[in-house]
Amino acid sequence: MNYFPDEVLEHVFDFISSHKDRNSVSLVCKSWYKIERFSRQRVFIGNCYSISPDRLIARFPGLKSLTLKGKPHFADFNLVPHDWGGFLDPWIRALAKSRIGLEELRLKRMVVSDESLELLSKSFLNFKSLVLVSCEGFTTDGIAAIAANCRFLRELDLQENEVDDHRGHWLSCFPESCTSLVSLNFACLKGEINLGALERLVVRSPNLKSLRLNRAVPLDTLQKILMRAPQVVDLGTGSYVHDPSSEVYNKLKSAFQRCKSIRSLSGFLEVAPRCMSAIYPICTNLTFLNLSYAPGLHGNELTKLIQHCRKLQRLWILDCIGDKGLGVVASTCKELQELRVFPSDPYGAGNAAVTEEGLVLISAGCTKLNSLLYFCQQMTNAALITVAKNCPNFIRFRLCILDPIKPDAVTNQPLDEGFGAIVQSCKGLKRLSLSGLLTDQVFLYIGMYAEQLEMLSIAFAGDSDKGMLYVLNGCKKLRKLEIRDCPFGNAALLEDVGKYETMRSLWMSSCEVTLGGCKTLAEKMPSLSVEIINDTDQMEFSLDDRQKVEKMYLYRTLVGHREDAPEFVWIL
Amino acid sequence: MSLEEAPGSLESDVTSMRFEDTELTLGLPGEGRSPAVIAGVKCSAKRGFVETVDLKLGSCSRAPSGGGDTHVNEAGAGKPPPAKAQVIGWPPVRSSRKKAINESCKYVKVAVDGAPYLRKVNLGVYSNYHDLMKHLENLFTCCIIRKADREESKVMDAVKGMEYVPTYEDKDGDWMLVGDVPWKMFIESCKRIRLMKSSEAAVLAPKASLKCSGTC
Numbered sequence: 001m002n003y004f005p006d007e008v009l010e011h012v013f014d015f016i017s018s019h020k021d022r023n024s025v026s027l028v029c030k031s032w033y034k035i036e037r038f039s040r041q042r043v044f045i046g047n048c049y050s051i052s053p054d055r056l057i058a059r060f061p062g063l064k065s066l067t068l069k070g071k072p073h074f075a076d077f078n079l080v081p082h083d084w085g086g087f088l089d090p091w092i093r094a095l096a097k098s099r100i101g102l103e104e105l106r107l108k109r110m111v112v113s114d115e116s117l118e119l120l121s122k123s124f125l126n127f128k129s130l131v132l133v134s135c136e137g138f139t140t141d142g143i144a145a146i147a148a149n150c151r152f153l154r155e156l157d158l159q160e161n162e163v164d165d166h167r168g169h170w171l172s173c174f175p176e177s178c179t180s181l182v183s184l185n186f187a188c189l190k191g192e193i194n195l196g197a198l199e200r201l202v203v204r205s206p207n208l209k210s211l212r213l214n215r216a217v218p219l220d221t222l223q224k225i226l227m228r229a230p231q232v233v234d235l236g237t238g239s240y241v242h243d244p245s246s247e248v249y250n251k252l253k254s255a256f257q258r259c260k261s262i263r264s265l266s267g268f269l270e271v272a273p274r275c276m277s278a279i280y281p282i283c284t285n286l287t288f289l290n291l292s293y294a295p296g297l298h299g300n301e302l303t304k305l306i307q308h309c310r311k312l313q314r315l316w317i318l319d320c321i322g323d324k325g326l327g328v329v330a331s332t333c334k335e336l337q338e339l340r341v342f343p344s345d346p347y348g349a350g351n352a353a354v355t356e357e358g359l360v361l362i363s364a365g366c367t368k369l370n371s372l373l374y375f376c377q378q379m380t381n382a383a384l385i386t387v388a389k390n391c392p393n394f395i396r397f398r399l400c401i402l403d404p405i406k407p408d409a410v411t412n413q414p415l416d417e418g419f420g421a422i423v424q425s426c427k428g429l430k431r432l433s434l435s436g437l438l439t440d441q442v443f444l445y446i447g448m449y450a451e452q453l454e455m456l457s458i459a460f461a462g463d464s465d466k467g468m469l470y471v472l473n474g475c476k477k478l479r480k481l482e483i484r485d486c487p488f489g490n491a492a493l494l495e496d497v498g499k500y501e502t503m504r505s506l507w508m509s510s511c512e513v514t515l516g517g518c519k520t521l522a523e524k525m526p527s528l529s530v531e532i533i534n535d536t537d538q539m540e541f542s543l544d545d546r547q548k549v550e551k552m553y554l555y556r557t558l559v560g561h562r563e564d565a566p567e568f569v570w571i572l
Numbered sequence: 573m574s575l576e577e578a579p580g581s582l583e584s585d586v587t588s589m590r591f592e593d594t595e596l597t598l599g600l601p602g603e604g605r606s607p608a609v610i611a612g613v614k615c616s617a618k619r620g621f622v623e624t625v626d627l628k629l630g631s632c633s634r635a636p637s638g639g640g641d642t643h644v645n646e647a648g649a650g651k652p653p654p655a656k657a658q659v660i661g662w663p664p665v666r667s668s669r670k671k672a673i674n675e676s677c678k679y680v681k682v683a684v685d686g687a688p689y690l691r692k693v694n695l696g697v698y699s700n701y702h703d704l705m706k707h708l709e710n711l712f713t714c715c716i717i718r719k720a721d722r723e724e725s726k727v728m729d730a731v732k733g734m735e736y737v738p739t740y741e742d743k744d745g746d747w748m749l750v751g752d753v754p755w756k757m758f759i760e761s762c763k764r765i766r767l768m769k770s771s772e773a774a775v776l777a778p779k780a781s782l783k784c785s786g787t788c
Contacts, residue, residue: 077661134666160668188668215675219699241699270676272697293669295677296697318673343663344673375663402663433664459662484661 009035019044038062045069046479046504048086048110049529052559053094065104065129066091072507072553073457074482075109076134079509079551081535083566088112088135090564096123104129104155111135117142121149129155129183136162140189144170151175154207155183165191172197181205185212187236187267192216203228212236215269220248226255234288235259237267244274253278266290266316273301283308287335290316295344303328314338319354319375326358330365338371343402356383356409363390371396378409379436384418388425397422398433404460407437414438420445423453433457443467447474455480468492472499482507490517497524505555516545518552522572529561530554532570678759684712684736684767695759701751705738708767735770 004012013036016022026036042065045051056063070086088110095102102124112135120127127150140163146156147170171194174181181201186193193216202208202225209232213222217238226232242249252275256262262282271294283289286309291297297305298320306325309315312333319341321329329336339362341354356379363369363386370393379401399419407414415436423429423446430452434442438461446453447470454477462468468488471481473496481503489512500506500521515532522530533551561571678695691711698704738750742761750758750765 074661076666077664078667079661134668160666162668241697243699243703269672270696272699272703293672293676295673296694342669343665344677375665400663404659404662457664459664 006031006035010039013039017042041065042104043067047555047557048091049562050504050555050557050559053091055559057094057098057100061100063100064102065106066095066102067106067108068110069108070110070135072109072482072505073480074484074507074509079484080553081533081566081568083111084533084569085562085564085566086110087564088116092116092119092123096120100124101126103127104131106131106133107135108133109135111137112142114138114142114145118145118149121145126152128152128180129157131155131157131159132161133159134161139164140166140170140191143186144173147171147173147178148175151178152180153178154180156181157183157185157210158188159185161188163189165189167191169194171201174201176204179204180207182207183210183234184208185210185236187212187214187238187269189214189216195221199224199228205229206231208232210234210264212266213238215239218242219252219275223248223252223255226252226259230255230258231261232259233261234264235262235267236265236290237269239270240268240275241270241272242275244272244277249275249278257281260285262286264288266293268294268297271296273297276301276305279305280308284310286312288312288314292316292318292340292342294318295320298322298325307332309333311335316340316342318342318344320344321358322353323355323358323361326354327361327365330361333366335368336362336366337368339366339369340373341375342373343375353377356380359383360386360390363387367391368393370394373398373400375400375402377402378406379415379418380408380410381413381415381418381421382408382410384415385421388418388421392425392427394422394426394429396431397426397429398431398457399435400433401435404435405437414441416441416445420449423449428452431455434461435459439463440467440470443470447471450475452477454478456482458483458486460485462486462488465489465492469495472496478502479504481505483509483511485510487512489513490520493517494520494524497521500525500528500554501556503556505553507551507553508549509551511548513549513552514545515543515547515549518549518554519545519572521554527556527558528554529557530572531565532572534568534570678762680740680762680764682708682711682765682767685769685772687712693765695762698755700755701758708738708765712767736767737770738765739768740765 026033037059040060041062043060043063044067046069048068048070071080086109096119103126117138130146208229211232213236215238219240219242222237256278259282263285265286268291289309289312295318302321303325306328310332313335354376359374360383369391416439419434419442429450432453440463453475465488469492493513494517518530531553532549565571676696679692680695682691682693739747740750740762741764742748
């Protein structure tokens with residue numbers, strides 16, 4: 001296959017950036033594999049236990065940007081015990097020892113210690129970008145180390161992490177010489193911030209484009225910051241509460257008028273509805289608006305705000321917007337591609353203010369919609385069928401009816417037909433989450449029609465093993481399957497064991513699979529790691545194969561069983 | 573997945589479980605699964621719910637009003653409600669989000685002596701006492717007008733010429749005069765507000781002169 005010298009191939013490969021494409025390129029022949037691996041700079045590892053740091057380093061010596069994911073998705077909802085795993089430390093230690101010139105690290109659901117962060121900050125001279133999403137295990141001391149030691153830091157992005165906040169001084173650790181910041185997001189930090197240090201940092205960061213503040217930053221500081229950084233494109237406010245008749249508020253209004261570049265707005269961790277008018281001037285150009293942390297904003301003030309946002313492409317809100325409010329979104333936001341409606345009462349007291357009506361209105365008005373996350377009170381087949389007809393472009397469709405086995409609110413039938421319509425109509429559907437009363441029939445539809453489906457989340461659904469089998473047999477591109485509280489057992493699990501090698505992972509909790517079934521699977525498939533997670537104190541690892549397994553998580557791996565599993569995890 | 577004892581339900585496998593405690597009635601009592609489904613074999617695994625009650629990360633001060641408990645918290649089919657059992661991990665919302673919403677959600681009841689019903693306000697949307705009092709005035713316009721020029725926390729009833737003094741119940745259960753502590757501290761500790769008739773309040777704090785600052 002060597003029609004061209006290596007340099008030419010390398011140059012061609014430079015244009016190939018998607019991970020999938022680069023992976024395919026590396027499989028063509030040995031020489032392409034070799035050229036690809038030396039030129040590869042960005043690597044994505046969807047399951048940190050599927051490969052080891054050493055093998056990563058050996059294969060990709062030119063690595064600059066690494067993305068790592070740790071815990072399974074259901075860990076977000078407290079289904080995975082705390083110390084299950086996903087530690088960053090071995091990766092950092094191995095990378096630090098090597099000659100890798102790491103510049104970018106993006107982590108999701110990993111356990112990150114302060115020591116790791118400190119080692120990271122000191123080991124890579126050119127380190128530029130740290131993005132932590134849903135991680136835990138570190139404190140603001142670790143962040144301080146990053147701030148202090150990474151001389152060319154461009155991006156520090158902390159999203160929804162559990163951080164032990166030692167209050168404020170980490171901001172002061174950015175040296176005076178640090179002027180390279182482009183993106184700073186500390187919205188998830190709970191503690192006080194040195195406001196003066198923040199202002200000074202903003203002043204000496206002319207390239208700052210993205211700034212997301214935490215709740216401790218009051219509105220008057222926001223005003224000062226905006227005056228000094230009118231070039232900002234993505235803004236997350238801190239506490240947005242003030243007296244609208246005050247001088248500070250007036251200054252804020254003028255500050256916003258000068259910020260012609262803001263396209264993305266979030267925050268409002270505390271919000272005074274009467275202060276929203278200051279934002280109207282920037283609403284016209286907004287493409288992303290996130291009000292999902294602002295339960296204080298609803299009714300007229302909310303809809304008035306939305307009516308200014310005609311160019312919105314992504315909207316995250318709380319269900320207190322109501323069906324009528326969604327109607328306003330539908331008639332205003334014609335460019336909308338992504339909508340997320342979160343429950344304002346997440347403890348499920350059943351007061352969700354949106355129903356199938358709101359969703360239908362959205363589908364009729366926002367035909368470009370391709371990504372949906374919708375927590376609602378109820379749904380109907382008719383509505384879903386209408387939605388499927390109106391919006392055939394869904395890539396992500398996640399519906400969460402707060403009562404997880406609620407049937408069609410009008411006919412009392414299962415919602416099989418509704419979801420069936422979605423998968424049939426949306427030929428590009430990659431991610432699907434189901435809820436409501438569902439029988440095996442919905443899985444028949446999914447297996448038949450959801451050809452591009454990569455991730456499927458199922459809860460409280462199905463009648464028998466057939467349901468799971470329809471999916472495993474039908475969805476050829478399935479990568480992640482997560483199931484809880486469904487009557488799927490060993491027969492489904494074991495029918496096609498080779499299937500799991502084509503997938504990243506399978507999660508099953510509170511289903512019908514037994515210890516014996518899992519053991520059989522583990523025996524047949526040494527390339528899989530089959531973990532039994534046992535987090536209730538009373539249950540011991542009984543050797544009774546007929547015992548149902550509470551939580552099973554299996555994933556393909558090239559490096560065998562992990563060595564860092566805690567006591568309550570049994571790897572078969 | 574209701575475990576109501578509908579005819580034909582085949583839950584013999586799980587007889588060891590105490591239905592009353594584990595009953596996850598996901599719907600109003602009486603609303604069961606469609607008959608077609610119940611007839612199917614549904615040896616559904618309820619083990620996960622047995623004694624696993626969700627960690628309540630601090631419920632919102634909006635106390636569940638009557639009917640608010642309809643969904644996962646209620647018992648089914650004519651049985652008295654069991655001890656509240658929430659399904660772990662449902663609804664699938666990240667705990668950081670749940671916590672954050674709870675924290676910005678500071679609804680407290682507001683009672684006015686003589687008014688036929690109470691109101692609820694979200695303290696999180698106000699920046700200071702002045703803001704709050706202005707809004708309370710709007711809530712109870714029929715009976716209260718505030719004396720704006722004096723910047724005091726007293727409110728006047730223009731019609732009846734009666735005065736009201738704002739008081740609140742704090743975390744310890746004591747009734748306090750609104751305005752003594754910094755605003756942020758007030759939000760943290762206030763559980764409910766009562767606009768007390770001046771005549772009654774005079775007994776408590778005859779010389780109450782309140783500093784009601786414009787900023788918090």
